[in-house]
Amino acid sequence: MFGLSELKQTLFYQQAFEEGEQKGRQEGKLLAVPPMLAAGLTIAQIAEALELSIDDVKTSAQQSE
Known part of the structure; x- marks a missing residue:
């Protein structure tokens, strides 16, 4: 039978x-x-500190408003 340990190796x-x-x-x-x-x-x-794009930071900022 195919167990969890075998699955983790795939x-x-x-x-x-x-x-x-x-x-x-x-x-x-x-x-x-x-x-x-x-x-x-x-x-x-x-963006620089988190290694994200400026667009990602802007989108996140808008969603949190």
Whole structure:
């Protein structure tokens, strides 16, 4: 039978897991945008600090309003 340990060794599982981790990191960064704006940082400063595009920071800022 194909168990969990065998599934974790498949390329499909490893790629899906990595994709999920990347999405989680991106969402975490976007959650940091509103407090950084409230602290007085500019969109450009936030984008640079979080390694995001300016468009992503602007979108996140607009969604939090």
